[in-house]
Amino acid sequence: MRVALLAESFLPHMNGVTGSVLQVLKHLQREGHEALVIAARSGDADPERTASLHGAQEALLRSVPLPSYPQVRVVFARAARLTAILREFRPDVVHLASPFVLGWQGLAAADALHVPVVSVYQTDVVAYARRYGLPRATAVAEAHVARLHRRSTLTLAPSSASIGQLEALGVDRVRRWGRGVDGDRFHPDRRSDAWRARTAGADRIIGYVGRLAPEKQVADLKALTGIDDARLVIVGDGPSRPELERLLPDAVFTGHLGGTELAEAVASFDVFVHPGESETFGQTLQEALASGVPVVATGAGGPLDLVRSSVDGWLYRPGDLVDLRARVSDLLGDDAKRRAFGVAAREGVRDRTWEVLCRQLVEHYEDARRLRPIDDALLLRGAIRPDVPAATSSARSWSTYVALGDSITEGLCDASRMPAGNYRGWADRLAQLLAHTTRAPGPFRFANLAVRSRRVRDLVDEQLPRALELRPDLVSILMGANDLVGHTVDVRALAAQVERSVRALRDAGSDVLLVTPFLPHRRAARLLARRFAAYNSELRRIARDTGSILLDLDSQPAIGEPEMWAADKVHLRSRGHRFLAYRAADVLGVPDAEALSGLDAAFHVDDDPAPSGGWLTRDVLPWLWRRVRGRTAGDGILAKHTAYVDLPTGEGRSRVRAT
Structure with a gap:
């Protein structure tokens, strides 16, 4: 590249x-x-x-x-x-x-x-x-x-x-995308008694590292003057240094340090302080933690993600300098606590290496390369571009989930480790992931109302009323593909029906996960690409206007790869359902969804049974015969979970519960 x-x-x-x-x-x-x-x-x-x-x-x-x-x-x-x-x-x-x-x-x-x-x-x-x-x-x-x-x-x-x-x-x-830390250079072993003696004599050291400029709020450290047997040491340079030297006459100003000199200084601190409230990250905090030094930082901006308050440091109330002084004094006055915080600090950053972060960066580069052609094509049509979901810190505490949709959500062709004639599907897999991460008491309850061949009108007439009766915390909607492959379709009218359904669910208090329909990467599918793009653009607008959660699969091009699709070429195989479930889990904030996805895949050699017969006789001719007779594959098929299924959050078996 x-x-x-x-x-x-x-x-x-x-x-x-x-x-x-x-x-x-x-x-x-x-x-x-x-x-x-x-x-x-x-x-x-x-x-x-x-x-x-x-x-x-x-x-x-x-x-x-x-x-x-x-x-x-x-x-x-x-x-x-x-x-x-x-x-x-x-x-x-x-x-x-x-x-x-x-x-x-x-x-x-x-x-x-x-x-x-x-x-x-x-x-x-x-x-x-x-x-x-x-x-x-x-x-x-x-x-x-x-x-x-x-x-x-x-x-x-x-x-x-x-x-x-x-x-x-x-x-x-x-x-x-965070920042890596050099755990070899910034290490507790760099602590130097000689450096401490030269710099602060026998005093304990309260250290700061960073640019000396107004936005860093270094002047707030005046609140730390006069703490018994402690010396403030400021590492760095910048336009505010002369003023700070007048304001903090008892502090030691080392000027700019780099390389091993900086690492030695940081490891020799007893407490690291960071008063700036406008940090997007806070790399110096991470370097202090890697050096085994507890951190006291303002509870705003980047430090919120770096400092585990009461574990490896303290977050004080932004602007409350009395609280800042109290937190620093707490650590200086308790050697055992300070040592324990220091050990936890080093452990907490052990895996935040630049190698890991840069590998992630290259993956982001690859995503951008896939997205740019899509953006350019949509821009020509005045459509809204696909959105890549931001990482969320944790899943919300949902306890009930209802899935709405067609054959994809029913799980057709996902027969992995299922009895003959039964299917699993992405929504069932997602329900299990949510059940294992929920913080709500009691079992996690799940219903899947999706049925093959269903269209948006079935969402409105059949599935939505039942979903409203169940009063779920979370509802997923993946619907519209069967309408979009029809002879003619009014995309805006179709999207308007979906929007009314989403608003009804939102008004009833449910969170909604809206999933964009997708196509395989096959030449024949290109004929439908314009319709799908226009419809998905409408779904992006609906998600934005209704405050719904969007899983935008236009930003996940891997879903269209041939290995994700079953032998019938129109449904996902087990691998595709796993991919979709974990992408949904990620956007819903399930912790470590990406890592779990890789672990799950490692346990599967795709065990989809090899279909018998050729594609034409096995899949195409039966579909044509149903079309001629005015029938669909979903005629007479009932949803597999019209009532809630209780999924235990620990060990145990699922059980159907009438509602």
Whole structure:
């Protein structure tokens, strides 16, 4: 793969953005990918810089320093110039690292070449503008961030707080992608008694690492002055350093540290403090945790996902400096607790390696490459693009679930480990996943009202009334494919019927999982692609307008691969049903759904029985004969679970319960 990385901030200025880009370059080289870095020109080239690029090409552009912060440089390159650079490199994907000015120009260049764009949200420029007291600039920044990320093929955000911020700005298609930590460099073994003695004498050390700028709120650390036998040590540099040195005359300012010097300093802290409320992630917190140092951080932004309060540190109330002092004093005053928190801190980040994170990043690149052609095709028709679900932290506590739909939801052709004539299906599999993760007391209750060959009118006339009688917490709807393959269809009228059904369920208090119909990747299916795209665009609007949960399978192209489909070429085989169940579980917030999916697949050699007879005589001719007679495969078929089935949340057997 050929990856062009546009870095808003880069060498020689080291910060979180630069560090992430360097780690990505290292991984891309190790995996045999080719990379190009486009960044601001700053100073002369040197051998160390060249080595740090890990074999990547580099295109440096003229830049100007920010007046109040000369280490940060801004590139004002013409989009035409960037287009020429990208055209020559021929990237498969463009990676925008913390995009704002250069990122916007790069986005325009990528659009001109129809190259997918992955934007990595790392800097909360909106909060920075607000912190600097610029109300007009804040509104401009919000509009710019929203516009830029909505145009990106995919946006990666490092924390649940930053995902929520982007979604509040109307940004769609946001995925969680955190940051790795170098667990070898940042390690408890780096702790140095000699460093501690040189820096703070016999005092315990309250440490901070980061840029010294107003948005970091380092001045809040004044609340920690005067704690007995403790010394505040501040590592880092920036425009606020002179003012902070006057404000904190007893603190030790080390200036910028890097490499093993930084690792030694962090591991030598007793407590790490982080007062900034506008962090999208908080890499220095992660490095402190890897060093076995408990963290006290503000309960806002990125720290919410990194610090396990009362396990490996404390989260104090944002802006409550009395609480900050109390939390730090608590850890300094209890050696046993501080040691226990430190051990938990190291264990908590053991698996957050850059290798794992960069493998995830390459998977996001692949998703963007699949999505870009779909986006371009939909844009020509004025349709809404498919949305990639954001990762959610945990499943809601549903206790009752009803599935509505046709043969796909009934489970036709999913005979894996089922008695003859019985089918399982994605919805039944999803119900079991939800049952094992529910926090509600008692059994998990499930009904499947889907029947093969049913259409949207059957959803409205038969399945919806029964679903409303059952009063479920959660309802899934996958319906419309049988209508869309008909001779003629009014897509908008069809979607309007679905919308009325969704609104009725939402008004009754049910959450709704709306699933977009899909087609196999076969030449014949292309004749129906336009209808399906238009219908799915309507479903996206319905989900947005009704507050429903959307599983958008247009953003999961693997569902169309031949190995997902049964021998009849119109239904999913067991592998396809498993794929669909775990994608649904993921969007519903089932913990570790992706990992469980891989584990489940490892236990299955696809055990679908080999069908007898040829496709024409076995599948096509019976279908034609039913059509001639005005019949369907679902005539006389009843839903397999018209009443609730109780699924135990622990060991035990399911039992039918009349309702």
